[in-house]
Amino acid sequence: MKLKLTLPALVLILSVFAAGSAAFGSDLFNGTIEGADCVINQLNCAKDINDPHLAMERDFVLVTGDGKYFFMPNLRRIYKELAYKKQVRIKGTLKGKAIVVEKLEVLTHGDFFCSWDQVAEMKAMNKR
Numbered sequence: 001m002k003l004k005l006t007l008p009a010l011v012l013i014l015s016v017f018a019a020g021s022a023a024f025g026s027d028l029f030n031g032t033i034e035g036a037d038c039v040i041n042q043l044n045c046a047k048d049i050n051d052p053h054l055a056m057e058r059d060f061v062l063v064t065g066d067g068k069y070f071f072m073p074n075l076r077r078i079y080k081e082l083a084y085k086k087q088v089r090i091k092g093t094l095k096g097k098a099i100v101v102e103k104l105e106v107l108t109h110g111d112f113f114c115s116w117d118q119v120a121e122m123k124a125m126n127k128r
Contacts, residue, residue: 026102029090032062033063046126050082062090062099071098079104079116088115 035057040046060080061069072080072090087107090093092099100117105112 001085012034014054026091026093029062029064029070029092029094030087031062031090033060033080034063034069034085035059035086036061036069036071039063046084049081054081054084060084069097070094072101073098074075074118075101075116082106083115 002038035046035054036059037043037045037057039061044053044056046052046057059071061071063069072092083104083106089105089107089112090099090101091103091105092101095104103114104116106115
């Protein structure tokens with residue numbers, strides 16, 4: 001018995017597979033950490049980490065190479081601030097306009113180094 005797939009059936013099968021695989025795994029996102037007000041409203045654009053306008057930013061976003069931006073709600077402000085205007089790689093799960101961050105790596109001297117790790121933080125919190 002031969003199985004004959006039509007194009008709509010094949011598209012349906014592939015979309016179900018893609019949705020299922022995204023739910024079970026993390027993705028990698030590359031870009032820079034920028035101020036949310038600066039990216040969204042062009043307000044309070046700090047030039048670097050030493051610029052006093054940085055304190056006025058309410059939150060920070062990851063801006064990818066294609067110009068899209070994503071909030072990182074589970075990442076504490078200090079880690080976002082320290083990575084401000086730097087190239088980063090984030091492992092996490094996309095939830096609409098937000099990434100649930102599992103790991104933040106910052107490009108330093110040509111290599112990515114881990115700046116924050118969710119698993120390590122959870123282990124540290126449980127030891128208290």
